[in-house]
Amino acid sequence: MTLTSFTSAAQSAPATTSSDVASAEAFAPQRVNGGYALMDSLHRHGVRHIFGYPGGAILPIYDELHKAESRGWLKHILVRHEQGGTHAADAYARATGEVGVCFGTSGPGATNLVTGIATAQMDSVPMVVITGQVPRASIGTDAFQETDIFGITLPIVKHSWVVRDPRDIGRIVAEAFLIAASGRPGPVLIDVPKDVGLEEFDYTPVAPGSAIPAGFKLPPGPDPEAVAAALALIRQARRPLLYVGGGAISSGAHGAVKQLAERFRLPVTTTLMGKGAFDEKHPQSVGMLGMHGTAYANFAVTECDLLIATGARFDDRVTGRLDGFAPRAQVIHIDIDAAEMGKTRLPDVALVADVQAALDALLAASAQDSSEGRTEAWLQRIDNWKHHYPLVVPDPEGDIAPQEVVVALRELAPDAFYTTDVGQHQMWAAQFLHNGPRRWISSAGLGTMGFGMPAAMGVQTAFPDEQVICVAGDASILMNIQELGTLSQYNLPVKVVVINNGWQGMVRQWQESFYGERYSASEMTGGMPNFAALAEAFGVRGVCIEERSSLRQQLQEALDHPGPAFIDVKVRRNENCYPMVPPGASNAQMVGLPSHPELAIDTSRHCQACGSTTESAHLFCPSCGAKL
Numbered sequence: 001m002t003l004t005s006f007t008s009a010a011q012s013a014p015a016t017t018s019s020d021v022a023s024a025e026a027f028a029p030q031r032v033n034g035g036y037a038l039m040d041s042l043h044r045h046g047v048r049h050i051f052g053y054p055g056g057a058i059l060p061i062y063d064e065l066h067k068a069e070s071r072g073w074l075k076h077i078l079v080r081h082e083q084g085g086t087h088a089a090d091a092y093a094r095a096t097g098e099v100g101v102c103f104g105t106s107g108p109g110a111t112n113l114v115t116g117i118a119t120a121q122m123d124s125v126p127m128v129v130i131t132g133q134v135p136r137a138s139i140g141t142d143a144f145q146e147t148d149i150f151g152i153t154l155p156i157v158k159h160s161w162v163v164r165d166p167r168d169i170g171r172i173v174a175e176a177f178l179i180a181a182s183g184r185p186g187p188v189l190i191d192v193p194k195d196v197g198l199e200e201f202d203y204t205p206v207a208p209g210s211a212i213p214a215g216f217k218l219p220p221g222p223d224p225e226a227v228a229a230a231l232a233l234i235r236q237a238r239r240p241l242l243y244v245g246g247g248a249i250s251s252g253a254h255g256a257v258k259q260l261a262e263r264f265r266l267p268v269t270t271t272l273m274g275k276g277a278f279d280e281k282h283p284q285s286v287g288m289l290g291m292h293g294t295a296y297a298n299f300a301v302t303e304c305d306l307l308i309a310t311g312a313r314f315d316d317r318v319t320g321r322l323d324g325f326a327p328r329a330q331v332i333h334i335d336i337d338a339a340e341m342g343k344t345r346l347p348d349v350a351l352v353a354d355v356q357a358a359l360d361a362l363l364a365a366s367a368q369d370s371s372e373g374r375t376e377a378w379l380q381r382i383d384n385w386k387h388h389y390p391l392v393v394p395d396p397e398g399d400i401a402p403q404e405v406v407v408a409l410r411e412l413a414p415d416a417f418y419t420t421d422v423g424q425h426q427m428w429a430a431q432f433l434h435n436g437p438r439r440w441i442s443s444a445g446l447g448t449m450g451f452g453m454p455a456a457m458g459v460q461t462a463f464p465d466e467q468v469i470c471v472a473g474d475a476s477i478l479m480n481i482q483e484l485g486t487l488s489q490y491n492l493p494v495k496v497v498v499i500n501n502g503w504q505g506m507v508r509q510w511q512e513s514f515y516g517e518r519y520s521a522s523e524m525t526g527g528m529p530n531f532a533a534l535a536e537a538f539g540v541r542g543v544c545i546e547e548r549s550s551l552r553q554q555l556q557e558a559l560d561h562p563g564p565a566f567i568d569v570k571v572r573r574n575e576n577c578y579p580m581v582p583p584g585a586s587n588a589q590m591v592g593l594p595s596h597p598e599l600a601i602d603t604s605r606h607c608q609a610c611g612s613t614t615e616s617a618h619l620f621c622p623s624c625g626a627k628l
Helices: 018-026 034-044 056-070 082-096 114-122 166-181 194-198 224-236 246-250 254-264 295-303 355-365 376-388 402-412 424-432 452-462 476-489 505-514 531-537 548-560
Strands: 031-033 049-052 075-078 100-104 127-133 159-162 187-193 200-202 240-244 268-270 285-288 306-310 330-335 349-352 417-420 468-473 495-500 541-545 565-570 604-606 613-615
Touching: 031 034, 034 056, 034 166, 034 194, 049 082, 049 452, 056 075, 056 100, 056 127, 056 187, 056 194, 075 476, 082 100, 082 114, 082 127, 082 452, 082 476, 114 127, 114 187, 127 166, 127 194, 159 166, 166 187, 166 194, 166 200, 187 194, 224 306, 224 330, 224 349, 224 355, 240 254, 240 295, 246 254, 246 355, 254 355, 268 295, 285 295, 285 424, 295 376, 306 355, 330 355, 402 424, 402 468, 402 495, 402 548, 417 424, 417 452, 424 468, 424 495, 424 505, 452 468, 452 476, 452 495, 468 476, 476 531, 495 531, 495 548, 531 541, 531 565, 541 548, 548 565
Parallel strands: 049 075, 049 100, 100 127, 127 187, 159 187, 240 268, 240 306, 268 285, 306 330, 330 349, 417 468, 468 495, 495 565, 541 565
Antiparallel strands: 031 200, 604 613
16 A cells, blocks of 8 residues: 555644644543544544434444534534435545545444445545444344444455454554545545443543554655656657546646646646646636547547546546547556556556646756647647537527536536536536536546535535535435435535436436437436425425526525525436447547537548558558558
């Protein structure tokens, strides 16, 4: 395991002041129980909010949590389902850069956390998950509400512990925060048997960063030879593309991304996780690439001669058919995780380092450089693609188009934090919203339906005075609809905007496109609730919008409401999300585009040796084997 120092990862968190520590120590008896040690350790690590749901095995911890809240150490947010707690902690971490924390009890409480843990793991989000467990003597006896959550979660955490001795709690918490926040971030799990929470012992606090796990290593700094090799490729490229992923967000490298892009006049594309790492209103931005990326981003990645992958992992939804992804390009891959190098695409230059450190090294070594006009023709070609293949908002006729809703939100709330659920609405939001760093929060790797509303709770908890909007679909929102109760209880002023087409929208689109219009189990109108009335039943303002003429006015009124609001927008039923790269196709083979063949990419290549024609993705002639 390769990790960075916890100190650098924790710099964005509010420091624990001397008065905080004095307060903690003033309440610390000579002998404490395990529950107190856990709460004290969390307080010492700067934890301000915990999302959770109590139960029998974790009651000793909740008893000490009650006391910790009364001392002003932190605040607990009671979710209505454990999965909601994981998503809230996940989004709290994404928005703040701190470690998110959530609690769940044993058995079904613990297993309800699994989807959220996997979501955080796939998107590299730092999170500490603490579960209750049956007493030590009962472990392995199939006791009431016993599950082996340690074993169940092994594939989806960076590390995990079962606390067998309460004396280990301080050390384990310190190690957990170090591991979760360091290197490539991710979730960790601490399983605490009930009797460990109750047992008294002589407690010695452990300071953050002072417990170093066995095998801990700092990641390497940028290798000077790799930096020089990368710069050599950048200096000669005429059609470069900077491809930016979530690693740039995690490392806070958006400033360095912009500086590198402007110095060498690089067009910039981002992944779904990388949204916000580069200003999408910047003239060098080409938006998101991949299955539902912009046409110009997908054309650019197919035509580029140098791909600079920065904190990205060549996900299959980005690459499409792998042998057609950047087929003519040399590749520089910058990532903190050495395991990503060559996993999907073998780079010509591998730069294993924190993204910020790697970009700083590139910038320092190229202080006197410029593009020298090498990329101007390339940028002009991309501008032509932008002009002829823009993202399209349908004509304002008939029912409201979903794209109209997203564009209205972009204009009415340009600086909001946006969370999303998963599906067509997520892709429309990714296409049309322009987000700043850490203000776009979406389940990318796992694609977890039900993520958006609890994620918005987490963001709003972290930033009570900021505007937080969840964009959801009518199917996704039902996955965790019970969290309306959490919004109501804490009066979290989240605005939930449901783009309601009466379908599992993306499933319907695939069934239309690839399954002969056989709409199997994807229509949602049967049994669909009156969302506005349901929200009101929870004590949340409910709004239903059906007419285009009142769309913006009703949205603005809902956004201005001081408390939580649920806005159900009825949109046209059969609108599809385009562009779209069909399964098995290369990124250049999108459907749903207007036809401008004079500007499209070359779709074939001619062999100079034998004269045969083949697909543009091929590097060698399939007829004679000559290099194309």
